Each structure stands twice: as C-alpha cells, then as structure tokens.
Amino acid sequence: MRRFRFGVTARIVAVxxxxxxxxxxxxxxxxxxxxxxxxxxxxxxxxxxxxxxFGVFVDALAEGKAAGWLLNSLIIAVGTMVLxxxxxxxxxxxxxxxxxxxxxxLTVVLLFTQMLPEALMVVPLFALFRRFELLDSLTGLVxxxxxxxxxxxxxxxxxxxDGIPKELEEAARADxxxxxxxxxxxxxxxxxxxxxxxxxxxxxxxxxxxxxxxxFIFNPDLQPASVGIANFIGELGTPIQTVMAVAFxxxxxxxxxxxxxxxxVVSGMTAGAVKG
Amino acid sequence: xTVVEQTGAxxxxxxxxxxxxxxxxxxxxxxxxxxxxxxxxxxxxxAVPLVQEVYLSFTRTRLLNPTRSEWVGLDNFxxxxxxxEFHRTLLITFVYVITCVIVxxxxxxxxxxLLNKKFRGRGMARALVTVPxxxxxxxxxxxxxxxxxxxxxxxxxxxxxxxxxxxxGAILDSSRYALPAVLATTIWQLFPFTSVVLxxxxxxxxxxxxxxxxxxxxxxxxxxRAVTWQVIKPTVGLLALLMTIWSxxxxxxxxxxxxxxxxxxxxxxxxxxxxxxxxSKELGSAAAIGMxxxxxxxxxxxxxxxxxxxxxxxxxx
Numbered sequence: 001m002r003r004f005r006f007g008v009t010a011r012i013v014a015v016x017x018x019x020x021x022x023x024x025x026x027x028x029x030x031x032x033x034x035x036x037x038x039x040x041x042x043x044x045x046x047x048x049x050x051x052x053x054f055g056v057f058v059d060a061l062a063e064g065k066a067a068g069w070l071l072n073s074l075i076i077a078v079g080t081m082v083l084x085x086x087x088x089x090x091x092x093x094x095x096x097x098x099x100x101x102x103x104x105x106l107t108v109v110l111l112f113t114q115m116l117p118e119a120l121m122v123v124p125l126f127a128l129f130r131r132f133e134l135l136d137s138l139t140g141l142v143x144x145x146x147x148x149x150x151x152x153x154x155x156x157x158x159x160x161x162d163g164i165p166k167e168l169e170e171a172a173r174a175d176x177x178x179x180x181x182x183x184x185x186x187x188x189x190x191x192x193x194x195x196x197x198x199x200x201x202x203x204x205x206x207x208x209x210x211x212x213x214x215x216f217i218f219n220p221d222l223q224p225a226s227v228g229i230a231n232f233i234g235e236l237g238t239p240i241q242t243v244m245a246v247a248f249x250x251x252x253x254x255x256x257x258x259x260x261x262x263x264x265v266v267s268g269m270t271a272g273a274v275k276g
Numbered sequence: 277x278t279v280v281e282q283t284g285a286x287x288x289x290x291x292x293x294x295x296x297x298x299x300x301x302x303x304x305x306x307x308x309x310x311x312x313x314x315x316x317x318x319x320x321x322x323a324v325p326l327v328q329e330v331y332l333s334f335t336r337t338r339l340l341n342p343t344r345s346e347w348v349g350l351d352n353f354x355x356x357x358x359x360x361e362f363h364r365t366l367l368i369t370f371v372y373v374i375t376c377v378i379v380x381x382x383x384x385x386x387x388x389x390l391l392n393k394k395f396r397g398r399g400m401a402r403a404l405v406t407v408p409x410x411x412x413x414x415x416x417x418x419x420x421x422x423x424x425x426x427x428x429x430x431x432x433x434x435x436x437x438x439x440x441x442x443x444x445g446a447i448l449d450s451s452r453y454a455l456p457a458v459l460a461t462t463i464w465q466l467f468p469f470t471s472v473v474l475x476x477x478x479x480x481x482x483x484x485x486x487x488x489x490x491x492x493x494x495x496x497x498x499x500x501r502a503v504t505w506q507v508i509k510p511t512v513g514l515l516a517l518l519m520t521i522w523s524x525x526x527x528x529x530x531x532x533x534x535x536x537x538x539x540x541x542x543x544x545x546x547x548x549x550x551x552x553x554x555x556s557k558e559l560g561s562a563a564a565i566g567m568x569x570x571x572x573x574x575x576x577x578x579x580x581x582x583x584x585x586x587x588x589x590x591x592x593x
Binding site: 097 | 311314324408411420464553
C-alpha cells in the first residue's frame with residue numbers, strides 16, 4: 001500500500017516536471033516581456049509576470065514596425081493556406097481514388113521533397129525569382145511556401161479520402177455527377193476536419209518560414225515577423241521587453257491553433273509518412 | 277522524375293474531343309486533370325531548382341556573377357572531401373542527428389508512458405506538453421538565446437546558484453557547450469511530437485496482454501519488452517526516420533542561435549551549405565555540400581525501407 005502511494009506521488013511530480021519543462025520557455029518569454037528594467041537586471045530576477053507592465057504589448061504594436069510585420073506574415077500565411085489546400089485537395093483525391101500511369105513516381109517525389117532543405121533550394125529559387133520578378137514580393141513567398149507545404153498537405157488529404165467509403169461516390173456517379181462535383185459535394189464535406197488540419201499546417205508553415213523570406217525580401221516594409229524577430233537576435237538597440245512582447249504575439253496564435261487541431265495534425269503526418 | 281509526370285498532363289486539355297457523359301471513373305485523363313496544377317507547382321518550385329542545384333554542384337559558380345559558371349566535374353566534391361573542416365562538419369552533423377534521434381525518441385517514450393496512465397487533468401497535460409512543438413522555430417531560437425544570455429540569462433543564474441556555472445557564462449560562445457545547448461533546444465522542440473505519436477501508438481497495446489503478463493509474474497521491464505515494445509516498434513522506426521531527416525535539414529534554429537560557431541562547433545551540413553553560398557559566395561561548393569546531405573538522406577530512407585522489409589519477412593511477430 002505504501003509503495004502504491006509513493007508511485008502515485010512520484011508520477012504526479014514527474015508529470016509536473018515534464019509540463020514545467022515544456023511550458024517554461026514560453027512562460028519566461030511572457031515574464032520577460034512584462035518585467036520592468038530594474039526587475040530584469042536585478043540580482044534576483046522576478047519570476048512572475050508584472051501585470052502592471054501590460055502596456056508593453058500595446059506599445060510593441062503601436063510603435064515600431066511589429067504590426068506591419070505581423071500583417072505581412074498574415075498575408076503570406078493566408079495566401080499559402082488557400083493555395084496549398086486548394087491544390088492539395090484535387091491532388092490528394094487523384095492519389096486516393098484513381099490508378100494512373102506515374103502514380104508511384106509522383107508519390108515518391110512527394111515524399112522525396114520532404115527531405116530537401118530550404119537552404120539547399122534557396123540559390124536556384126533566387127535565380128528563378130529574379131527572372132520572374134518575384135523578388136521583394138509577398139506573392140513570391142506565397143508561391144514558394146505553397147510548393148514546399150503542398151506535398152504534406154496532399155498526403156494528409158489522400159489519407160483522409162482513403163478513409164471514405166467508395167460507395168458514397170459511386171451512388172453520386174450513378175446519378176450522373178462528374179468527378180469534380182463528386183469531389184466537392186461528397187468528399188470535401190466528409191474530410192472537413194482534415195482540411196482544417198492541413199489549413200493550419202499550411203498557415204503556420206508560412207507564418208514560421210524564415211529562409212526564403214530573409215533571402216527574397218529586401219524592402220523592410222515587406223518583411224514578415226519571422227525575419228523581423230530573427231533580426232532582434234544579437235541586436236542591442238531594442239528593449240528586450242519589446243522584443244519578447246513581439247515574439248510572444250507571434251508565438252501565441254501558432255500554439256493556440258496547433259492545440260486545437262493537433263489530433264488531426266499528428267495522425268495526418270504519421271499517416272502520410274507511413275503509407276508512402 | 278516529375279518531368280515524366282508532366283508530359284501527360286497538358287494533353288488533358290486537348291480540345292475538339294466531344295464531351296461525353298462521364299463513365300463511372302471519368303475518362304482516363306481525369307486523374308491528370310486533378311493533379312496537373314499541383315504537379316506543375318512542384319515541378320517549377322522543387323524539381324527544376326533541384327536539377328539546377330545538381331548541375332551547380334559540378335561547376336564553379338560565384339554568387340556575385342552566377343550566370344557565368346564553369347564546368348569543373350568532380351572538383352567541388354574532391355575539394356570538400358579533402359578538407360578537414362568538412363570532415364568536422366560531417367562528424368558534427370552525425371553527432372547532432374544521432375543525439376536528436378535517440379534523445380527525442382527516448383524522452384518522448386518516457387513522457388508517453390507517463391501520460392498513458394489515467395489521472396485527473398490528463399487531457400490538459402497532454403495538450404500542454406505539445407506547446408514546444410507548436411512554437412515557431414524563430415521564437416524558440418530567440419527565447420533560447422535570451423535564456424542562455426551570458427549576463428542576464430536565467431540558465432546561467434540557475435547554474436551559478438547550484439554551483440555548475442560555466443566560466444564567463446557565455447554558453448553559446450563556448451566551443452564545448454554550444455552544441456549541447458543547441459541540441460537541448462532542438463530536443464525540447466521535438467520531444468512533444470515523438471511523445472504524442474508514441475502516445476497514440478500506445479493506445480493499441482492490448483491491456484489484457486499486459487495484465488496477463490503481470491499475473492504470470494513477469495516484471496515491468498519484461499512486460500514492456502514482451503508486449504508494449506512489440507506494438508510500438510514500427511512507430512519507433514518511423515519516428516527514427518522522421519527525426520533523422522528533419523535533423524539533417526534543420527536550419528534556422530541552429531543558424532539563429534550560433535551561425536554554426538563558435539569556430540564551427542555547431543556547423544552541420546545545412547549550415548555549412550548556407551555559409552558557403554552566402555558568406556564565401558561559392559555556389560558550386562555549396563551545392564556539392566547540399567548533394568552530400570541529399571545522398572545521406574536517400575541512403576537513410578532506402579536503408580530504413582530495406583530494414584523494415586527484412587523485419588516484416590524475418591519474424592512474423
């Protein structure tokens with residue numbers, strides 16, 4: 001009996017330690033944003049947020065360029081989400097429901113792209129972007145981010161469509177529906193949760209993307225938040241509270257949305273990798 | 277490879293063919309109609325650039341004058357493989373990848389087993405533990421750099437308090453501690469993913485088998501080996517593959533924390549490739565380094581497939 005009690009206590013302590021490790025850095029980002037200068041550089045730093053300093057979030061958005069960065073990130077992310085899901089749904093449908101010449105090759109290519117580092121592709125893409133005048137444009141980033149997230153989106157959606165009984169489509173076809181109508185009327189509503197999950201993946205792929213943004217954008221007004229925040233690292237001019245406030249505003253939506261759809265994201269990602 | 281795919285696609289738009297009622301599966305061009313836009317996209321932004329990069333790796337091309345490239349055959353490869361600094365890069369990449377794979381999966385498994393037991397607030401705990409994985413890499417690099425700050429970082433303050441402080445405190449500037457610090461940050465971000473995936477794999481462990489083994493007097497470890505491990509083994513294999521590939525291509529976290537320094541202590545292949553291209557402005561060498569990474573990834577993928585197949589054939593269980 002005593003051993004059992006001890007086991008339970010040890011388990012609770014272990015869970016709390018794991019959660020502490022998981023959450024602490026973001027908590028510390030929040031605390032730092034809300035610290036006064038004297039707390040920040042004191043011998044004993046303050047360990048809890050000073051809510052009286054809450055104005056730092058308002059100031060971070062009102063002054064400086066942070067609001068513009070976040071807006072640029074939002075535009076890139078929404079564009080990437082719409083384009084990659086819009087292209088991924090028909091691709092996933094083709095992979096799931098049809099057998100066609102080249103299907104095996106296409107599947108291998110989709111998996112192969114998962115191992116290509118962005119840093120490797122940045123040089124030839126830079127040349128391509130210069131030729132098509134896509135440098136210094138948010139459209140260019142939408143295009144390239146969509147291409148990089150499209151394979152995983154398509155593989156997840158293929159897995160989702162695989163799970164729908166074919167009989168539903170056959171009934172619709174018997175009534176004379178064309179394949180495209182079948183897709184939009186029958187399959188899309190049924191895989192709505194997976195579509196939402198891929199939308200979140202695509203959105204935050206673009207929201208977080210750094211390498212292409214830092215290489216292809218020169219105009220400071222077009223910089224997304226990832227580049228703006230990265231530039232804070234090693235730079236000394238901006239107060240650390242402002243830096244952390246901007247970073248926190250950048251992080252919060254990503255964490256919140258992932259928590260909402262994480263079940264689908266995880267099952268989709270592993271399914272995509274297993275079934276290839 | 278995609279080129280082959282593409283040649284079929286435009287034909288779908290061949291005009292003049294009278295439209296007929298769709299057969300049960302549509303015409304044989306229907307699938308190409310669905311995949312053509314996406315395939316075109318991947319062709320333009322992934323396949324063509326990759327082919328160009330392969331070409332570049334056999335040339336001497338400078339960033340400042342990229343249109344003039346000179347074919348040099350295998351020179352780039354001969355040079356990088358003869359360079360002791362590149363050997364160090366390979367070694368660091370190896371250490372980085374192996375550590376990420378083993379520790380991320382080990383920690384993930386421990387956390388998954390912990391969260392698999394019933395307790396109050398388990399749902400909340402499972403959600404909170406995924407926070408690191410959901411956080412953007414840029415933000416993680418920023419907060420890690422701040423926490424590791426030599427003067428005011430919380431890590432140094434804690435280490436000093438318990439008497440383990442690094443002299444001077446500059447962890448990221450120390451060739452000895454920079455790589456462990458980068459690794460710890462990487463693993464902090466990865467372990468939620470491995471633990472959530474393993475947690476879902478653990479759901480298919482038959483509880484009655486676990487109980488039967490315990491009743492038969494098997495110890496916890498023996499039960500784990502005989503029951504749980506057998507069920508999650510394929511998932512662990514898949515995670516090992518994913519962790520390897522992700523770690524081989526990870527860029528921004530390392531770049532923003534250390535830029536590969538100090539003196540190359542955290543320089544993995546991708547960091548080396550990026551600094552060759554944009555600091556040394558040697559696009560040819562950069563491409564050659566990238567190809568080494570791609571070939572390593574391919575070997576890992578094909579190798580893991582072969583191992584998986586052998587396991588499937590070898591023992592039924």
